[in-house]
Amino acid sequence: MNSRPIIPGVDWVGTVDWERQYFDAFMPLPEHTSYNAYLIRGSEKTVLVDATEPYLVDVLMARLEGVKKIDFILSLHAEQDHSGGLPAVLEKYPAAQLMASPKGKEFLSTLLPIPADRIQAVQDGETLSLGDKTLRFIHIPWVHWPDTLAVFLEQDRLLFTTDFFGAHLATPDLFASANEARVYRAAKRYYAEIMMPLRNMAQKNLEKLQGLDAAMIATSHGPIYDRPEFILNAYRDWMSGPLRNAVVLPFITMHGSTLKMVTHFAECLAARGVAALPFELLHADTGDIAEELVDAATLVLGTPTTLGGPHPAAANIAYLVNLLKPRLKFISVIGSYGWGGRSVEMLTEMLSGLKAEALPPVLAKGLPGEADLKALDDLAGLIAEKHQSL
Numbered sequence: 001m002n003s004r005p006i007i008p009g010v011d012w013v014g015t016v017d018w019e020r021q022y023f024d025a026f027m028p029l030p031e032h033t034s035y036n037a038y039l040i041r042g043s044e045k046t047v048l049v050d051a052t053e054p055y056l057v058d059v060l061m062a063r064l065e066g067v068k069k070i071d072f073i074l075s076l077h078a079e080q081d082h083s084g085g086l087p088a089v090l091e092k093y094p095a096a097q098l099m100a101s102p103k104g105k106e107f108l109s110t111l112l113p114i115p116a117d118r119i120q121a122v123q124d125g126e127t128l129s130l131g132d133k134t135l136r137f138i139h140i141p142w143v144h145w146p147d148t149l150a151v152f153l154e155q156d157r158l159l160f161t162t163d164f165f166g167a168h169l170a171t172p173d174l175f176a177s178a179n180e181a182r183v184y185r186a187a188k189r190y191y192a193e194i195m196m197p198l199r200n201m202a203q204k205n206l207e208k209l210q211g212l213d214a215a216m217i218a219t220s221h222g223p224i225y226d227r228p229e230f231i232l233n234a235y236r237d238w239m240s241g242p243l244r245n246a247v248v249l250p251f252i253t254m255h256g257s258t259l260k261m262v263t264h265f266a267e268c269l270a271a272r273g274v275a276a277l278p279f280e281l282l283h284a285d286t287g288d289i290a291e292e293l294v295d296a297a298t299l300v301l302g303t304p305t306t307l308g309g310p311h312p313a314a315a316n317i318a319y320l321v322n323l324l325k326p327r328l329k330f331i332s333v334i335g336s337y338g339w340g341g342r343s344v345e346m347l348t349e350m351l352s353g354l355k356a357e358a359l360p361p362v363l364a365k366g367l368p369g370e371a372d373l374k375a376l377d378d379l380a381g382l383i384a385e386k387h388q389s390l
Helices: 054-063 086-092 102-111 180-210 228-240 257-271 286-293 312-324 343-350 370-388
Strands: 004-007 010-012 015-017 033-035 038-041 046-049 072-074 097-100 119-121 127-129 134-139 149-153 158-160 216-218 244-251 275-280 296-306 330-337 362-365
Touching (some): 180 286, 180 312, 296 343, 362 370
Parallel strands (some): 046 072, 097 119, 330 362
Antiparallel strands (some): 004 010, 127 134, 134 149, 149 158
């Protein structure tokens, strides 16, 4: 397996995972993913940027087949999908100096069988000369771990950003410009699941990096951005752009009452020009829901009452939304019950980490009647009115 040239002196030596279905055991990967690694050859020194997942390290080794010497190995992020192949790489190149951020050094020595004295910690702004090429290290913590490190190849204006700006996407395309529409959706989904909970730190790090005027951005997942403004503008929009006149509507139904309410409510919203985005929770991809939450103004959860509380599927999505911390302005709950319960109170508490206004809930006892449908119509009208002020 050959390396692939990016620019003179810099090759992609990563791996594409065409089969992975989930990330971190809960994020579906409909387009699978890649684990990027890069080889930089200066006139005097050679550097490997990141490794790969342990189960794909043989592919990385095959791409490094003809490389006799590596002087430095840079670990930009200690999570195992980037660092798991390091022990094998260090065994093949025992003279190589492993480098990471101070936090990265700490994490590598605890997550992998690599002693701390084998790792050199690099400081923010420190540089490394490869002869005719110079690397500058830039600390970009909390995108999405505290150890994350960016590297700027100054002469070629090539910026390596580890997980920042990534996209879970398995593709033979080396550059994003080959299919920017596809990359955009994968990158937005990736942002929603991984960067959105930390968008304040992401905003600070974006400001820190944009002054570099990078000609290309090479991330740890997905293709290389050969038009950096494409992903930089997208991140600005996702982090602070206007919210959409849309309601994300995850729901679950047991005997049809909640389904009837959700169907009626969605039609009421549409009649008022508000986009309704229902997701039936037994079969929905949570990544699709997260992607819509990036810039939707409102979340309304639909649930029947189960043993006095919300259905477990509704509770699960409420917990996830609270973790992701989207920029929602409004939240509400609709659903049904048989004899009583605390669905609204429990879901509201589960969503307490959001800075969103709670709108009046609509709960029907048993099958929804005319008064319940009228209440749903009123809620749709209130949401349409609230959205006008966005």
